[in-house]
Amino acid sequence: MDCRLGCGACCIAPSISSPIPGMPNGKPANTRCIQLNDDNLCRLFGLDSRPKVCLDFAPDIDVCGDSDPQAMTNLIYLEKVT
Template identity: 45%
Template sequence: MECRAGCAACCIVISISSPLPGLPQGKPAGMPCPHLTAERRCALFGQPQRPAVCGELPASLEMCGTTDEHAFAYLEELERLTSPHSSH
């Protein structure tokens, strides 16, 4: 499955703990990645600076669903469940 054009839920919802260009401490959950283009595509795609976690999170029907809203809700729940600050 390929990413749905313009969704970018995974580039917004999830936190990234590894450093990335412009964010040496990583990216907090809910903050749009500064490397999203105006078309909501990753400007680091295929580049060595792209965080490994981004390449390890492939699009799937379970995660992405058929709507952007589904993707955002799924990833928000995943982030909540995996956050070191959550009280699962």
């Protein structure tokens, strides 16, 4: 599966414990990453400064669902149960 451009759920719903440029302590769950632009696209995409956890995330229909709202719901659920 390819990312749905402009979704941004993976940059909002989960917590990230590793440093992110502009967010040295990572980010809490349900918090918009500072690197997510107004179009919900990552400013770090393709750069070496992108956190490993972000590099390792691969979109999957079981996580991302059929829509951006479904992706957000699924990722919020996964964050709560892990």
